[in-house]
Amino acid sequence: MKVFKFGGASVQQTEKIQNVANIIRSYSDQPILIVVSAMGKTTNALEKVAEAFFEGRQDEALKLFELIKQTHINTAKYLLVTHFNALMDELANFFTEVEWLLHDKPVREYDYYYDQIVCVGELLSTAIVSAYLNESGIPTQWVDVRDIFRTDDNFRDAAIDWNFTSQRVQEDIILLFQETNIVLTQGFIGSTDENESTTLGREGSDYSAAVFANLLNAESQTIWKDVEGVMNADPKQFPDAQFIAELNYEEVIEMAYYGAQVIHPKTIKPLQNKGIPLFVKCFLDKNLPGTVIHNKKVHGLPPIIVIKKEQALLTLHSRDFSFVGEKPVADLYQLLSDIKIKPNIIQTGAVSIQVCLDDKPEKIQKLALDASEFFEVQVEKGLTLLTVRHYQEEQLQKLTNGHRIKLKQQSPETVQVLMQPA
Structure with missing residues (x-):
């Protein structure tokens, strides 16, 4: 049993979907569970739909969603003949699921509506890819992962109920493999016990695949991307980025924690628990070896560079110049937990605390407002967080020039610099 995950870039055009079929065909003599993301930038487009809806711009939300609908219908027209009508019936159900919501008015928090709207991207893409595989002579069983992955109701970052999900995998997914070698489903999404859609965190499809790999005791998980494998930096930002042939679980967890987009931060633990190797391979050339990630020690790694833009810095200063000891810090962590926002850096001084976070405007605003009960609060935005593992001082100077x-934090292994253009 293998688990494959195809990201949005690998299914964003008809030719690439055809290429996905060619890859799967070469493995179709063995059982494979396939996790597929939303096509291209569909998730970004759906986020704009959710924002417009929540802000009361209903007509704009419907128009934006209509563009998404037509893009998927056009893709299906180019790919399908015999399976087209059946697919249109399936897509219509998903379209209705969102449009029914968009004709209403928001009465709950934004994150709830975000998940109900954004989840449709994966449902649309997988329905189209599944129909194309079947039409291409690759028998495939499509599954709505919301029937399999039970989560809590922490919308936009839901936690999986492993016991319930394991039971569903054993009773439903394994049964399907008695009928076909290929089972195709969605990444990134799940549902609560009240059948409300949830998402597992942005770019969470890698994690979905890892959960399946763990519960199916897979021999391996492969993430198919548009690069040769794992690179030491984003090649779009650093044209001279180096390919890394081999990594271990711990290094990848560190990379993901600091914001490297190559693999979702939660992906490694389910694999590590069962010693399942992870391959990152190129869907443009399936014969390239790619990167293997395992539990062995790896030496001689190059500097690994991660850049996160759109950062906010909150400086919290005690009102009476008293020390920010245990209680003020504890109060801050409680606020972060309540608002469900994760700090990228926390640095404490005698009478102040500095916190670097991803700039999510509504959460930053709430955090600043709530923290003002205990501290004087200053907020700076438009910052960039640079992280370099296995850094070299000369290179660091060039990157910060x-x-x-x-703000700067440094250890023998890793340096983080929060900066803005001079």
Whole structure:
């Protein structure tokens, strides 16, 4: 049993979907569970639909969603003949699921509506890919993962109920493999015990695949991407980025924790628990070896560079110049937990605390407002967080040249610099 995950870039055009079919065909003599993301930038487009809806711009939300509908219908027209009508009936159900919501008015929190709307991207893409595989002579069983993955109701970052999900995998998914070698489903999404759609965190399809790999005791998991394998930096930002042939679980967890987009932060633990190797391979050339990630030690790694833009820095200063000891810090962590926002850096001084976070405007605003009960609060935005593992001082100076450093944390292995253009 293998688990494959195809990201949005691998299914964003008809030719690439055809290429996915060619890859799967070469493995179709063995059982494979396939997790597929939303096509291209569909998730971004659906986020704009959710924002417009929540802000009361109903007509705009419907128009934006209509564009998404037509894009998927056009893709299906190019790919399908005999399976087209059946697919249209299936897609119509998903379209209705969202449009029914968009004709209403929001009465719950934004994150709830985000999940109900954004989840449709994976449902649309997998329905189209499944129909194309079947039409291409690759018998495939499509599954709605919301019937399999039970989660809590922490919308936009839901936690999986492993006991319930394991039972569903054993009773439903394994049974399907008695009928076909290929089972195709969605990443990133699940549902609560009240059948409300949830998402597992942005870019969570890698994690979905890892959960399946764990519960199916898979021999391996493969993530198919549009690069040769794992690189030491984003090749779109660093054209001279180096390919890394081999990594271990711990290094990848560190990379993901600091914001590297190559693999979702939660992906490694389910694999590590059962010693399942993870391969990152190129869907443009399936014969390239790719990167293997395992539990062995790896030496001689190059500097690994991660850049996160759109950062906010909150400086919290005690009102009476008293020390920010245990209680103020504990109060801050409680606020972060309540608002469900994760700090990228926390640095404490005698009378102040500095916190670097992803700039999610509604959460930053709430955090600043709530923290103002205990602290004087200053907020700076438009910052960039640079993280370098296995850093070299000369290289670090080049990367920070021309920037004003707002915050810096350094260990023998890793340096983080929060900065803005000088």
